[in-house]
Amino acid sequence: MRDADVIVVGAGPTGTALAAELRLAGAGVVVLERLTRRTGESRGLGFTTRTMEIFDQRGLLPRFGDIETSTTGHFGGLPVDFTVLDGAGQAARAVPQSVTEDCLEDWAVGLGADIRRGHDVLAVREDGTGVEVDVRGPGGTVTLGARWLVGCDGGRSAVRKAAGFDFPGTAASIEMFLADIRGVELAPRMTGENLPGGMVMVGPLPGGITRIIVCERGTPPRRREVPPEFGEIAAAWERLTGESIAHAEPVWVSAFGDATRQVTEYRRGRVLLAGDAAHIHLPAGGQGMNTGIQDAVNLGWKLGSVAAGRAPESLLDTYHDERHPVGRRLLMNTRAQGLLMLGGPEVQPLRDVFRELIGFEEVARHLAAMVSGQEIRYDVGHGSHPLLGRRMPHLELVGAGHKTSSTELLRAGRGLLLDLADNPRLRRRAAAWASRVDIVTAEPHGVPPASALGGTTAVLVRPDGHVAWAAPGSHHDLPTALERWFGPN
Template identity: 50%
Template sequence: MATDTSQAAARVVVVGAGPVGLFLAGELRLGGADVVVLERLRTPTTESRASTLHARTVELFDCRGLLDALGDPPREPRGHFGGVPMDLTMPGPYSGQWKVPQTRTEELLQDWATALGADIRRGWEVRELSPHDGREDGHVEITADTPDGVRRLRAAYVVACDGEDSTVRRLTGAAFPGAPAGRELLRADIAGIDIPNRRFERREHGLAIAARMPGGVTRVMVHVFGRPARRRTGPPAFTEVLDAWRQVTGEDLGAGRPVWLNAFGDANQQLERYRHGRVLFAGDAAHRQMPSGGQALNLGLQDAANLGWKLAAVARGRSPQGLLDTYDDERREVGRRVLANIRAQALLLLGGPEVEAARTLLAELIAAGPARDHLAAMITGLDVRYPTGGGAHPLLGARLPLSALPTPDGLVEVAMSLRDGRGLLIVSDSARAELRWLGKVWSDRVTSVAVRPDAAEPLHGAEGLLVRPDGHVAWAGSDPWAATAAFRHWFGRPDPGL
């Protein structure tokens, strides 16, 4: 069997065409990498899964021009923390939960990545991986079962986006510590029933949730207090859901027809490292968590936004491999924090009468204000701040709010300026010449925008801001030497031809 080595030097293979793999593929293409996505399913899944996009993910989609295609989905400001109701309204244009079925998100991302030139191969199931870490010719060899038999191909880097039961994780033997599922929620989409909607209704014997969805199907979720999670190799039987529902609510849903059955537990595991040499992990392959409050999908999509531009720069030889370690540092810490809040939510949600006092106290804290603001910022992903090494500027490490920048030629939208996946240098029109010159030196990978000195509010007192392609502020200040170091660190050495 021959190995396909064509263009292997700059090629990135993404394993898995779920939402994270598809978003990553598009990001890699924007950064100029050659991308092949291998997906074992021959056609996209029709399974109803996550239905929520949070504000930070919607901002990222805006920065890639994906919002028009998303249309005008319903927005729901009401969220919860472990079943304790909470308003998720946040400052900014994309407040609230955007209700978009995961199938639609995947379709959108697949169209986008394909249009950008990603090569998505369906029916390819990866089953072997051999990393070769040679200094000069480092690569990874991948073996997959395909519709045309076993195929082998070579890549400079592999990213595992192959979901919670990741094959790549198993093949690399990556340590995945944490807790397996102790409790679980049974879930069923049922046609032909008419029951009242229930938001986290806690009854004597358990928790019941019911929501009528468009199309006349009702989604029910149920947990019997104290009942441990079962070892499962497939979805629960409909009778199991019916029995649990009857036990908790006294209602019989037997006249209904199950459209989709599913059980999800409170497992909480995270890779010790997201980077193993030339193999990286993103999305559910890197972290397994209960999908509480829709955070699982959003966490993974934001992994992709952090990794794509860095890996493209490294694969193209523009940046040293060390840039990939910043992905591991930054996203593992964000993941650790999100998994911790999900663990806390699982306790509050699935715990029995013993958690009532903690729930009451939390409800009081949420009503008081600052606790709500803190939790809403965390759940929406708007509070993520990456370490940048020094400096006290209020935006350092944070995402740049999506405002319109006042320039001598009119308003320039931040989201529009990030659309092509490049970095962004924002300087005051009166900034020292050296700062503006840096924008010229890195002009092949950074867009420069000069704002009017009389309207330099977006700079918060700095002469310039350097923004990464994922929208996070990497440098803010006035010192050209510090700015040069930040340019080099995040964007590599400038092209000598410029």
């Protein structure tokens, strides 16, 4: 007996994004969440450029209302101008994670995902054909069955532990405090300020709320079961800055560290991991939530295709192959940023060198692409076309008498074969995959993205927006690429 094709554990941004992507692919989904209701806390604030593009391709951006955007970011507290990225969109600022969770959950539920709150995973068993999960819920302990299980349940993932994933890395060496407060005016310190005893950050949030982050050097990390008292945070703030914020009203407070770990494999049989369940790190630059959402978008269409029998299980191997290196680089850059932001006076020469290097456009472009997700390029097969493995840029199109765009054509979460040269033979060769891939003939409208489309006659775009084949320039022929990514005809 199976309760769903896929059970997803965790209803945070990663879990709900995955549930929605699975529903777009036609898979039945049950989402189990330990908490009875959302906390309203907002660890993540805003989206990177890459996540903005992903939300746009699914038509989600209007759900967030008016989004404040920015073309600036930082690396280790050192400002970086993101306009150096060719054709890059802007990043979203000051969107609380609670708003993101609301929007993604509404999207998933609207597509038919079954989200069950107050359900705590106790045990996981796999028999080669499916997975059973023992769950303690409002009605007692029950066993649920599915063909696949995905842990999106955070850094202390019950799924990861129950399924026996290896999770190597380094333990926390510091403790940092985060607090959203009201009733106090503080000068902004958006990229952090190094002080003799540590580091502080200050940023304004909507609704008259101010976010502060406090790190005292030499403070040993503690494994806390409950959040710290605000008085502890206020005392640390005063020791570092000389300012009293004891009179402020705390909205919510938290403590976190710089533990850095990544599972050795993102899939073990019929159990997979995504987001913080697969990788934890210092939250530098808000990359964690964004990377988790991108994990979900990479996995969702693949697992949905496999669960529906349209593609072989081997397609799931590409999830680890593509996303594990992304997670590894995430851990590398957040550790480097931690040294720059949190190190003492001995690190100042390194900060000075980095500040000088960021003045060179090539270095700024490299760092901006790293922390925004723009550098990601998957191995989709050999070829010389510059778009292979990269995300399809937004392209305005005219076809069949109306205007559209490459972004709009990805709304339904299906594959896309874009014929830019009105080639009937190309379309005939792809016709056998028409139930899985939209075949669209169109031509660019306006000015296409520089250097990306010069001479391109056709592109095959995966549901996650990455180019799997392009002509001319791919060494594999079109049917081979279609079969690899969308299953046999």
